[in-house]
Amino acid sequence: MAKILIIDDDSITLMKLKAMLEQANHEVVSINDGIHAMNAISENIPEMVITDIIMPEQEGIDTVMQIVENYPDLPVVTMSGDQLGINFLELSKSLGASATLRKPIDKDELHKLLNEFF
Amino acid sequence: MHPGNNHSLPITSSTAEGSETPTQPMYLDYEHLVADMSGDIQITEDILALFLADMPKLIKLLNYNHFQGETEKAKNLAHKIKGAALNTRANKLSEQARFVEECYMKQDARHIEDAMEKLNSIYETTIKHIKTKLQKVNYNG
Numbered sequence: 001m002a003k004i005l006i007i008d009d010d011s012i013t014l015m016k017l018k019a020m021l022e023q024a025n026h027e028v029v030s031i032n033d034g035i036h037a038m039n040a041i042s043e044n045i046p047e048m049v050i051t052d053i054i055m056p057e058q059e060g061i062d063t064v065m066q067i068v069e070n071y072p073d074l075p076v077v078t079m080s081g082d083q084l085g086i087n088f089l090e091l092s093k094s095l096g097a098s099a100t101l102r103k104p105i106d107k108d109e110l111h112k113l114l115n116e117f118f
Numbered sequence: 119m120h121p122g123n124n125h126s127l128p129i130t131s132s133t134a135e136g137s138e139t140p141t142q143p144m145y146l147d148y149e150h151l152v153a154d155m156s157g158d159i160q161i162t163e164d165i166l167a168l169f170l171a172d173m174p175k176l177i178k179l180l181n182y183n184h185f186q187g188e189t190e191k192a193k194n195l196a197h198k199i200k201g202a203a204l205n206t207r208a209n210k211l212s213e214q215a216r217f218v219e220e221c222y223m224k225q226d227a228r229h230i231e232d233a234m235e236k237l238n239s240i241y242e243t244t245i246k247h248i249k250t251k252l253q254k255v256n257y258n259g
Contacts (some may be wrong), residue, residue, distance in 0.1 A: 107154055
């Protein structure tokens, strides 16, 4: 069991991902913006962060950069739906994200990814 | 790209809700959502209930910003609706929201009004499908 922080401004995605992770026996903290997420990480460092990329208050890309800079050993997984324009998933990897997930989150893909880390 | 040409979304193989053709995305792919949640009907219902609570606000905001000419806000809302609908497996709504988002990105004034009208229509039908499904699930216990 790992402690995982998930960040997404969409409450439906948060609920679904949280349930999927809890079904896999992980402990989950969910937050709906990147700014509050950085506070949460500083107070209680998780074992993994899964973050959406496109969010209104603070873009996930900024969150990734802050985590990589301040917590270089903390795995960060970015997620995004189908992309129009810039490929943010590739961009996030180039900035230090450990892995990426496509929305909608596929259960098997999620489990495979978690098995690589835990 | 027209929504009908987008194959990135799941394509239905059945007509569970009765009004779709086999090559069209479903208003609600309930079975897929249940499978996502490893067969947990309670959490599936919770997700659908959250959709019913959240989506009207998002659609209202999108229409408001569209009407006000706030294109950046409208584009971001279309993106958010696309993702929320996709995770609920409300595939038809997600696909149309994608088309609206694309119209805004391309500043496609020629198609945006029709795209918004269709989005609103699909949204209304999606809500009906979800309510009907929840009633059936609760009735069958």
